[in-house]
Amino acid sequence: MDRVDVRKTYKLFIGGAFPRSESGRTYEALDSSGDFLANVCKASRKDARDAVVAARKAFPGWAARTPYNKGQILYRVAEVLEGRRDQLVTEVSAAEGLSAAEAHAIVDAAVDRWVWYAGWPDKLDAVLGNANPVSGPYFNLSTPEPTGVVAIAAPQDSSLLGLTSVIAPAIAAGNTVVVVTSYDRPLPAVTLAEVLATSDIPGGVVNILTGDIGEIGPWLATHLDVNALDLTGVVDASAATAMTADASGNLKRVLAPGRDDWAADPGTARMTALLEIKTVWHPIGV
Amino acid sequence: MKFEYAPAPESASIVDIKSSYGLFIDGEFVDGRGTAFKTVNPATEETLAEISEATADDVDAAVRAARRAYEDVWSAMPGRERAKYLYRIARIMAERSREFAVLETIDNGKPIRESRDVDLPLVSQWFFYYAGWADKLEHSGFGSTPLGVAGQVIPWNFPLMMLAWKIAPALAAGNTVVLKPAETTPLTALLFAEVCQQAELPPGVVNIVTGAGATGQALIEHPDVDKVAFTGSTAVGKQIARSLAGTKKRLTLELGGKGANIVFDDAPLDEAVEGIVTGVFFNQGQVCCAGSRLLVQESILDAVMERLKDRMSTLRLGDPLDKNTDIGAINSARQLARITDLASAGDAEGAERWSPSCALPESGFWYAPTVFTGVTQAHRIAQEEIFGPVLSVLTFRTPAEAVEKANNTPYGLSAGVWTDKGSRILAMTSQLRAGVVWANTFNKFDPASPFGGYQESGYGREGGRHGLGAYLKEVR
Numbered sequence: 001m002d003r004v005d006v007r008k009t010y011k012l013f014i015g016g017a018f019p020r021s022e023s024g025r026t027y028e029a030l031d032s033s034g035d036f037l038a039n040v041c042k043a044s045r046k047d048a049r050d051a052v053v054a055a056r057k058a059f060p061g062w063a064a065r066t067p068y069n070k071g072q073i074l075y076r077v078a079e080v081l082e083g084r085r086d087q088l089v090t091e092v093s094a095a096e097g098l099s100a101a102e103a104h105a106i107v108d109a110a111v112d113r114w115v116w117y118a119g120w121p122d123k124l125d126a127v128l129g130n131a132n133p134v135s136g137p138y139f140n141l142s143t144p145e146p147t148g149v150v151a152i153a154a155p156q157d158s159s160l161l162g163l164t165s166v167i168a169p170a171i172a173a174g175n176t177v178v179v180v181t182s183y184d185r186p187l188p189a190v191t192l193a194e195v196l197a198t199s200d201i202p203g204g205v206v207n208i209l210t211g212d213i214g215e216i217g218p219w220l221a222t223h224l225d226v227n228a229l230d231l232t233g234v235v236d237a238s239a240a241t242a243m244t245a246d247a248s249g250n251l252k253r254v255l256a257p258g259r260d261d262w263a264a265d266p267g268t269a270r271m272t273a274l275l276e277i278k279t280v281w282h283p284i285g286v
Numbered sequence: 287m288k289f290e291y292a293p294a295p296e297s298a299s300i301v302d303i304k305s306s307y308g309l310f311i312d313g314e315f316v317d318g319r320g321t322a323f324k325t326v327n328p329a330t331e332e333t334l335a336e337i338s339e340a341t342a343d344d345v346d347a348a349v350r351a352a353r354r355a356y357e358d359v360w361s362a363m364p365g366r367e368r369a370k371y372l373y374r375i376a377r378i379m380a381e382r383s384r385e386f387a388v389l390e391t392i393d394n395g396k397p398i399r400e401s402r403d404v405d406l407p408l409v410s411q412w413f414f415y416y417a418g419w420a421d422k423l424e425h426s427g428f429g430s431t432p433l434g435v436a437g438q439v440i441p442w443n444f445p446l447m448m449l450a451w452k453i454a455p456a457l458a459a460g461n462t463v464v465l466k467p468a469e470t471t472p473l474t475a476l477l478f479a480e481v482c483q484q485a486e487l488p489p490g491v492v493n494i495v496t497g498a499g500a501t502g503q504a505l506i507e508h509p510d511v512d513k514v515a516f517t518g519s520t521a522v523g524k525q526i527a528r529s530l531a532g533t534k535k536r537l538t539l540e541l542g543g544k545g546a547n548i549v550f551d552d553a554p555l556d557e558a559v560e561g562i563v564t565g566v567f568f569n570q571g572q573v574c575c576a577g578s579r580l581l582v583q584e585s586i587l588d589a590v591m592e593r594l595k596d597r598m599s600t601l602r603l604g605d606p607l608d609k610n611t612d613i614g615a616i617n618s619a620r621q622l623a624r625i626t627d628l629a630s631a632g633d634a635e636g637a638e639r640w641s642p643s644c645a646l647p648e649s650g651f652w653y654a655p656t657v658f659t660g661v662t663q664a665h666r667i668a669q670e671e672i673f674g675p676v677l678s679v680l681t682f683r684t685p686a687e688a689v690e691k692a693n694n695t696p697y698g699l700s701a702g703v704w705t706d707k708g709s710r711i712l713a714m715t716s717q718l719r720a721g722v723v724w725a726n727t728f729n730k731f732d733p734a735s736p737f738g739g740y741q742e743s744g745y746g747r748e749g750g751r752h753g754l755g756a757y758l759k760e761v762r
Binding site for chain 1: 411427520523524525527528531532539541696698711715720721722723724725726727730732734735736737738740741742744745747750751752761
């Protein structure tokens with residue numbers, strides 16, 4: 001008789017822990033052919049608020065870590081992800097309807113993307129900052145600082161590479177994040193959460209909610225302790241416009257919805273959008 | 287010993303204020319189709335001139351002119367040629383700086399000492415600085431592709447300086463602009479239109495439309511505007527962000543603040559007191575980055591307050607054109623009412639008010655320099671932007687408490703730190719959530735230095751290399 005396999009319970013990832021939705025709701029995640037894969041938590045607005053609290057609590061500590069340390073931790077994510085490649089190939093393949101070879105390429109690209117961002121924290125100041133030559137006896141320095149708590153609508157199509165490509169720049173820049181995953185393709189995100197939980201990423205830096213951005217997004221858009229809103233994965237244009245309008249309530253920085261080419265060189269735009277420039281003056285004298 | 291001052295008025299004869307002004311569209315002055323309004327001298331309440339109101343149709347004409355100039359002339363012109371126009375403007379602003387300073391003081395109410403020594407030098411320098419970027423954009427880090435037509439709405443507190451902060455980088459990057467000055471301070475912007483003519487700037491590159499909120503709204507909502515830049519209140523900034531939702535327009539906002547000026551027990555006190563006074567009484571406190579909350583380490587509160595009151599007692603309030611004047615007029619009756627209202631809330635909530643004995647002129651809009659002690663974080667005067675010469679004093683014991691209190695507002699524009707200890711300066715400046723932090727100085731500005739806020743103080747930067755990014759297409 002064949003061994004009966006042990007299935008995984010797919011849960012949310014909030015504050016470094018894996019709770020179920022407080023609402024008790026789940027929905028069925030299906031593969032690309034419509035077959036059942038798993039029941040996943042359907043996060044509620046209360047889960048979203050809990051995640052914002054966790055992200056806010058984690059923000060000062062994460063932002064204050066040295067750039068080298070942040071870089072090492074992001075690299076550690078790549079290391080741990082590398083060891084989970086087979087599992088993720090299976091999940092990405094099922095979710096996105098890809099061949100094993102195609103899914104392999106995507107998982108490899110996701111690992112490599114973490115490596116790419118791992119190199120950024122200790123270079124952002126050099127690339128984005130300036131010593132400014134003011135016309136007076138003053139030392140004047142501009143440096144980038146993280147915006148704060150970022151709510152992210154992960155891409156609906158690209159369940160791992162796209163997800164990685166919106167989380168990694170935000171945290172490389174020193175922000176903490178609340179991510180709502182692809183609704184139809186949530187499983188790779190939960191596995192990524194397990195990778196993050198074992199990769200020295202402090203609890204609360206990344207919070208991952210499986211569920212419907214159309215339901216949770218408006219609560220995040222109006223949340224006064226969220227500083228930026230990345231609408232990449234909001235497909236409904238009128239919903240995106242409404243969330244953008246609501247984000248004006250506390251002047252969140254908003255990244256417009258849209259499909260990126262996740263295989264392309266990501267550039268720095270996703271980090272710069274989530275950075276503030278601080279300028280410090282001090283007199284020069286003896 | 288008491289020093290007496292003889293009046294030392296700057297002559298107003300250098301300016302020639304017309305009885306009425308039109309809009310500046312496509313290189314020419316034209317009449318607006320709206321209901322003309324008056325601009326007054328806030329120090330005397332005398333009407334200075336009638337100003338045309340731009341209707342939505344007028345704004346449309348201005349945007350069309352800007353679009354034509356963008357397509358046909360300005361975006362196609364090599365950067366080195368655009369640069370020379372901006373250098374011309376910088377030079378003309380320097381040549382005519384006294385005239386502009388006097389006009390600014392008459393229309394705004396700010397002391398001539400400030401308009402002459404701060405506003406105008408910075409205006410000329412701003413154009414000179416960005417002129418040099420026009421042919422070096424590929425080195426900016428933002429590419430060299432402009433956005434198109436910029437709609438710019440500016441406030442009344444630094445009318446000409448805000449114009450320079452908006453127009454200089456926009457033009458250097460290859461955009462054309464339609465700018466709306468504030469309805470209470472349109473005169474220097476309209477005189478600037480003459481400078482554009484003197485510089486022979488191609489028609490339509492700069493257009494100036496005057497009016498109040500409706501004119502501004504027509505401008506920012508115009509479908510052919512690619513970029514909106516606004517400086518003003520946080521409340522209006524939020525409305526603009528909301529109204530642009532779902533459009534492709536790029537937006538930068540430079541909004542309000544409630545800056546904390548933090549004084550530690552080892553600070554050089556005389557310098558700190560000068561910094562406190564500069565921080566909150568510069569431009570009658572009508573400054574978005576004003577140090578309107580003073581956080582004093584508890585052990586030196588009495589010493590600081592004694593020196594501060596002594597210093598405030600020497601401030602001279604009165605005729606803004608008098609070269610000895612420190613505190614000029616509040617810009618409008620409306621702003622005076624707002625200051626009066628919020629300061630009254632300070633009284634009502636139990637803070638203790640102090641002002642030096644200070645005679646206020648009989649006509650005009652005036653508010654005596656005022657300090658409130660015994661302020662708690664929950665008081666309205668500790669949370670809301672007063673935008674007037676009113677200082678709220680709070681205390682702290684530890685650096686951590688200072689940071690906590692300083693950051694305890696939805697704003698994040700400016701902060702100040704006064705201490706003799708270098709390592710503490712660096713620790714404080716890195717923990718304060720504000721876009722501009724002045725250590726052992728306050729209210730310093732330079733075109734090479736980026737300026738702008740965190741959180742509800744807005745987004746985007748003006749000044750420096752970063753300021754160019756607001757007017758170039760590439761996001762990186």
